[in-house]
Amino acid sequence: VSLESLAYVREASELEESPPALSTGAFAWARANLFSSIGSTLVTIGCIAPIAYLLPQLVAWATTRAIWSARDGAACRQHQDGACWAFVVAKWDYLRFGSYPIAERWRVDVVEAIGIALIIWLLWINAPRRVWGAFLFFVVYPILALILLRGSPSLALPIVDTQLWGGIFVSLLTAVVGIVFSLPLGVLLALGRRSQLPTVRVASVVFIEFVRGVPFITILFMANNLLPLFVPETWTPDRLLRPLAGIILFSAAYMAEEVRGGLQSLGRGQYEAAMALGLNYAAMTALVILPQALTLVIPGIVNNFIGLFMDTTLISVVGATDFLEAMNNAFKDPVWAGPTIMVTGYLFAGIFYFVFCFGMARYSAHIERVLAKRRR
Amino acid sequence: MDPARTKRSSWLSDQRVRGLFYQTLLLAGIAALAFGAIYNAVVNMRARGIPMGFGFWNDAAGFEINLHLISYSNLSTYGQAFWVGLLNTLLIAVICIPLATLLGFMIGVARLSPNWLLSRFALVYTSVMRNTPLLLLLLFWYNAVLKSLPGPRQSISIADVVFLNNRGLYLPMPVAQDSMVWFVGAVLAAIALAIGFRMWARRRQDRTGAQAPTVFVAAALILGLPVLLTAATGAPFAFDIARLSGFNLKGGLPVIPEMAALVFGLVTFTAAFIAEIVRAGVLAVPPGQNEAASALGMHHGVSMRLVVIPQAMRLITPPLTSQYLNIIKNSSLAVFIGYPDLVQIFAGTVLNQTQAAVQVMAITMGVYLMISLAVAIVLNMVNARYALKGR
Numbered sequence: 001v002s003l004e005s006l007a008y009v010r011e012a013s014e015l016e017e018s019p020p021a022l023s024t025g026a027f028a029w030a031r032a033n034l035f036s037s038i039g040s041t042l043v044t045i046g047c048i049a050p051i052a053y054l055l056p057q058l059v060a061w062a063t064t065r066a067i068w069s070a071r072d073g074a075a076c077r078q079h080q081d082g083a084c085w086a087f088v089v090a091k092w093d094y095l096r097f098g099s100y101p102i103a104e105r106w107r108v109d110v111v112e113a114i115g116i117a118l119i120i121w122l123l124w125i126n127a128p129r130r131v132w133g134a135f136l137f138f139v140v141y142p143i144l145a146l147i148l149l150r151g152s153p154s155l156a157l158p159i160v161d162t163q164l165w166g167g168i169f170v171s172l173l174t175a176v177v178g179i180v181f182s183l184p185l186g187v188l189l190a191l192g193r194r195s196q197l198p199t200v201r202v203a204s205v206v207f208i209e210f211v212r213g214v215p216f217i218t219i220l221f222m223a224n225n226l227l228p229l230f231v232p233e234t235w236t237p238d239r240l241l242r243p244l245a246g247i248i249l250f251s252a253a254y255m256a257e258e259v260r261g262g263l264q265s266l267g268r269g270q271y272e273a274a275m276a277l278g279l280n281y282a283a284m285t286a287l288v289i290l291p292q293a294l295t296l297v298i299p300g301i302v303n304n305f306i307g308l309f310m311d312t313t314l315i316s317v318v319g320a321t322d323f324l325e326a327m328n329n330a331f332k333d334p335v336w337a338g339p340t341i342m343v344t345g346y347l348f349a350g351i352f353y354f355v356f357c358f359g360m361a362r363y364s365a366h367i368e369r370v371l372a373k374r375r376r
Numbered sequence: 377m378d379p380a381r382t383k384r385s386s387w388l389s390d391q392r393v394r395g396l397f398y399q400t401l402l403l404a405g406i407a408a409l410a411f412g413a414i415y416n417a418v419v420n421m422r423a424r425g426i427p428m429g430f431g432f433w434n435d436a437a438g439f440e441i442n443l444h445l446i447s448y449s450n451l452s453t454y455g456q457a458f459w460v461g462l463l464n465t466l467l468i469a470v471i472c473i474p475l476a477t478l479l480g481f482m483i484g485v486a487r488l489s490p491n492w493l494l495s496r497f498a499l500v501y502t503s504v505m506r507n508t509p510l511l512l513l514l515l516f517w518y519n520a521v522l523k524s525l526p527g528p529r530q531s532i533s534i535a536d537v538v539f540l541n542n543r544g545l546y547l548p549m550p551v552a553q554d555s556m557v558w559f560v561g562a563v564l565a566a567i568a569l570a571i572g573f574r575m576w577a578r579r580r581q582d583r584t585g586a587q588a589p590t591v592f593v594a595a596a597l598i599l600g601l602p603v604l605l606t607a608a609t610g611a612p613f614a615f616d617i618a619r620l621s622g623f624n625l626k627g628g629l630p631v632i633p634e635m636a637a638l639v640f641g642l643v644t645f646t647a648a649f650i651a652e653i654v655r656a657g658v659l660a661v662p663p664g665q666n667e668a669a670s671a672l673g674m675h676h677g678v679s680m681r682l683v684v685i686p687q688a689m690r691l692i693t694p695p696l697t698s699q700y701l702n703i704i705k706n707s708s709l710a711v712f713i714g715y716p717d718l719v720q721i722f723a724g725t726v727l728n729q730t731q732a733a734v735q736v737m738a739i740t741m742g743v744y745l746m747i748s749l750a751v752a753i754v755l756n757m758v759n760a761r762y763a764l765k766g767r
Contacts, residue, residue: 033490033491033492033493034491034492034493036490036491040490040491043489043491043493043494044491044493044494047493047494047497048493196395197395197398197399198399199399199402199403200398200399200402203402203406209748210741210745212748213744213745213748213749214705214741214744214745214748215705215706215708215719215744216705217708217709217711217719217723218708218719218723218737218740218741218744221719221723221727221737221740222737222741225727225733225737226417226733226734226737228420229416229417229420229421229733229734230412230413230416230417231416232416232419233416233419233420233423306507310507310508310509310510311509313509313511313512314511314709316712317711317712324509324511324512324515328515331519339524342519342520342524343516343520346512346515346516346519346520349512350508350512350516353507353508353509353512354504354507354508357506357507357508358503358507361506361507
């Protein structure tokens with residue numbers, strides 16, 4: 001008997017068995033994550049019950065039962081069990097531009113479009129020539145925007161008084177002005193706080209801690225009530241310029257702390273290598289330290305920007321008309337008076353802020369992951 | 377010294393001289409700015425007839441405040457109005473800080489729950505709250521919800537004890553009875569006994585290693601003794617419940633709608649931030665710590681209490697404190713819904729009436745700065761207590 005005939009080697013493979021039903025797939029996932037214990041099961045039921053009860057009603061309230069278009073509030077007053085989106089539609093132009101003259105609103109559109117393009121350029125981390133983007137955004141764009149928005153008789157653009165500015169446009173403007181001016185100021189303050197010179201350090205610390213120690217509203221009150229007193233009477237700062245000055249000072253202090261975090265996270269070796277190359281303080285800071293530190297704190301700056309954007313809602317306390325204030329003004333229209341108007345309006349404002357801020361937050365988290373990968 | 381070296385280091389390139397120069401420049405700039413501001417302020421204030429000193433402090437205010445913890449009427453002075461506002465700001469802080477901490481820890485723990493649905497619930501809550509302006513929340517609760525509630529006669533009631541209408545929230549008011557003294561005494565005695573027991577248990581554990589159920593004994597003492605006493609002498613306080621009389625509710629503990637909206641908005645908003653802090657703090661404790669504690673024979677609760685939480689607290693405390701400061705600072709949004717806090721009364725009404733903008737703003741900002749400074753000092757002390765002891 002030969003060995004070959006005795007040896008048994010299986011030639012076809014066994015049929016694959018499906019995994020046990022309880023260890024993979026949707027059923028097993030649910031068992032592990034929703035019904036792992038009696039307590040967990042109770043919690044799951046406790047969570048599902050309100051969703052199953054409330055969510056369909058909420059969706060129906062906002063969609064099928066809602067009034068989407070109407071000439072005035074009469075239809076909304078009749079159908080009180082649904083949202084009144086027609087109100088938002090009717091007021092949309094006012095919510096975007098405030099009382100900016102209708103014939104001149106294209107100027108706002110142009111400024112917004114350029115701003116969005118530049119911001120995308122800056123935030124896209126692998127974009128070509130980002131230094132150019134930064135130059136355009138921080139130097140050219142503010143001047144261009146000022147001329148376009150305010151007007152200039154020599155360019156045949158009629159002057160539009162800032163008292164007429166309002167709506168989403170002012171919210172965005174305030175946030176962008178805040179970031180454009182407060183970032184450079186914040187960088188200076190952060191460098192000052194880490195300076196070897198005691199006077200510079202003390203001045204920076206006092207400014208930063210003072211601003212961070214008081215509520216934003218008091219800074220706005222100060223900018224509105226004290227600024228006109230502190231300058232010669234003939235200057236009388238513009239009513240919109242005052243809150244803008246306040247928001248720049250306020251946001252610079254918070255920006256400084258972000259940048260300081262970036263400066264601190266750079267190793268000593270970077271400073272030492274730059275000095276070994278013979279660079280002086282200015283060259284070392286501009287060519288070695290800041291490019292690295294600022295890239296590191298992009299997520300922090302974006303988070304700061306989110307906070308800044310939400311804080312712009314407060315500028316209405318000194319008479320500026322931001323988006324939320326425009327919404328409050330729109331509620332006062334007697335044509336659109338009705339019990340569902342306010343809830344609809346605030347819900348819309350909430351969705352607007354949420355979409356904007358949540359999107360920025362996701363971007364910031366994404367950049368944080370990209371940067372963490374690069375550092376390894 | 378060789379001549380080339382002395383030549384190179386002329387005094388112009390001396391670091392110290394340059395440093396001195398820059399500092400002098402900065403000081404001169406600040407001084408010029410300050411001088412210009414003060415000079416202009418004096419000129420402008422004279423021209424507009426604005427009072428210079430703090431003489432207005434003792435003038436009659438002449439306005440009413442609908443919530444005051446100390447006695448106040450429209451005959452009171454601006455100074456008294458200041459104290460009313462400050463106390464109202466602190467009242468909001470005292471109410472909101474514990475509530476926000478409680479809700480925040482609950483949501484933070486829910487976020488860490490192994491139950492997927494619960495964790496998602498917490499995630500949605502924190503995302504929505506952190507990406508919505510606080511002012512929008514306050515205006516929504518105040519204008520869209522509380523102000524559009526039915527009037528007192530159609531109040532929404534919870535078991536006929538708590539009432540809610542467009543005039544505010546009416547809670548039952550605890551009224552002390554005769555036996556209150558005994559009740560307080562019993563609570564104090566129970567606390568003293570519990571501390572004594574704990575000290576005894578500690579000392580015994582140091583000596584013999586035997587553990588004692590300190591927590592259970594303390595809980596039994598502090599809960600049990602007052603309950604026993606209540607059974608013996610009768611309830612220490614009764615509840616005064618609001619009831620309808622005429623067109624309004626009388627009695628109970630009325631909470632004005634401005635305050636209800638402010639507390640509700642601040643608590644729900646800040647809780648989302650606290651939840652994230654708690655989650656990050658607990659996740660930052662390496663899992664090895666928990667495993668090491670298990671290896672030493674500690675069961676889950678003990679390891680949580682003695683190993684994980686103390687380490688998480690070191691990370692949680694500083695941002696948590698800054699959230700508490702945020703509550704105090706954010707309570708200034710009261711100005712938008714008319715809750716009479718420090719900013720609304722003092723930086724709002726008093727400033728408008730007296731026109732003394734410089735003095736009023738200096739006082740208001742000084743108060744907030746002092747609060748921030750005091751909290752920072754306490755925080756540093758706490759941090760020193762929790763800090764890693766390096767060897």
